[in-house]
Amino acid sequence: MREREAGQRAAKIDKAAKAGSAVAHEAAATKAARGMAPEPLPPCFAAIDWSKPWFAQFATRGQRWQQAALTGYADLLAAMNADAAQMQQTTGRGQPLAFIAQDDLPPGAAYEGHIASTGCVPTRHNLHDFFNGSMWFAFPRIKAALNARQSAELDVLGVGPTRGGVRDMLTLFDENALLFACADSSLSAALRGFEWQTLFVAWRDAWGRRCEVRCFGHALLEKLIAPFRGCTGHAWIVAVPAEYFEWDTPARDAWLDEAVSAALLGPDALTSRMFAPLPVLGIPGWWPENESPAFYDDTSVFRTGRRKR
Structure with missing residues (x-):
């Protein structure tokens, strides 16, 4: 059982990493074909001061991810997925954790519901999602619990114009x-x-x-x-x-x-x-x-x- 789960996890991580790489390279190729300059890397990643007490709690992993993020989108996803494979973390419904490019979220799919059912966290190349991913490693049980409750609420209420009190909380x-x-x-x-x-x-x-x-x-x-x-x-x-x-x-x-x-x-x-x-x-x-x-x-x-x- 454990060997099969490990194989499924490895396949998912590999798929997510390849998808992230494909997205990044495809975007770069499209821009080059149109004679456009490559999109500059978000400068925000360089602004993280790991000596600050609010960042110091996860500085060791964060500094590695920061260097990957400054290199490129695909590199960030690869670093996150490598850590996910090593940690063997799961999401709200026991699915192996992986990180995918935001564009890989199917149209109309609910973010939390997708994470719960597939284990794949849609992730953009920005600080917001960088820190979101960090919390999956700093407090993995809390993140899984939040995902479990969010997805359970979605099962009952569906995706609507309002979240409802529990989802808001x-x-x-x-x-x-x-x-x-x-x-x-x-x-x-x-x-x-x-x-x-x-x-x-x-x-x-x-x-x-x-x-x-x-x-x-x-x-x-x-x-x-x-x-x-x-x-x-x-x-x-x-x-x-x-x-x-x-x-x-x-x-x-x-x-x-x-x-x-x-x-x-x-x-x-x-x-x-x-x-x-x-x-x-x-x-x-x-x-x-x-x-x-x-x-x-x-x-x-x-x-x-x-x-x-």
């Missing part, structure tokens, strides 16, 4: 979520209560000891290429054991991946009210200017919120 998670790992309920209460001075100033020493953040949303990561003060993520609060902060980073990420994916697949209703807004540049250690308590006085960013609720 899942999309918001996928695009803009932060994982707020916390071993102290008073800290999560301060976050939900918009008590910024308490969370970021009075309890600043708690960061890294009793709470921390992982970036998940790929649209959020794309925005953080050029950070701005008002950049805000949707924090998903994860209660972690106290010993969590004694573990190394891979162990923490694996724990978060398991816990959050289980919650997404659990019986609880999923709504956007489950998130808490969190201005990313306010996280201690993530932005030099927030060393000054006055940084948090900007009420256009650090809003008072609905304290009474």
Whole structure:
């Protein structure tokens, strides 16, 4: 059984890699035949600063992919598929993960439904999809859980003009979520209560000891290429054991991946009210200017919120 699955996986990866290469070479050949200059590579990939804390969490793989992306579209797909083959990751319905060119998504096919049924993730040569692919490796169980729930919703409701509440929440998670790992309920209460001075100033020493953040949303990561003060993520609060902060980073990420994916697949209703807004540049250690308590006085960013609720 395992040998057959491995063979199917290898065939799928090889097909995806060849398809990506064919798309890139065909586009280049068409432009050359028309006397057109080759399309310039997106300069955005060179702008990734891997020293930033929001990118550093997956810098090792990301730097390899960055070099591939700067070489060309087909090279990026090949690098992603090589890692997918090695990791043996699956999507929401157990299909082996692979990355294909966006043009290979059949007309009229739903993006999430296609991923669930085939395992193939349509991927463009841009930062948005670069970071989306990265999350399939940083938090594979969470990505598979999101895909499973999205495709299940599609099975029930179909593709319509509106997504519906659950799909909206899942999309918001996928695009803009932060994982707020916390071993102290008073800290999560301060976050939900918009008590910024308490969370970021009075309890600043708690960061890294009793709470921390992982970036998940790929649209959020794309925005953080050029950070701005008002950049805000949707924090998903994860209660972690106290010993969590004694573990190394891979162990923490694996724990978060398991816990959050289980919650997404659990019986609880999923709504956007489950998130808490969190201005990313306010996280201690993530932005030099927030060393000054006055940084948090900007009420256009650090809003008072609905304290009474």
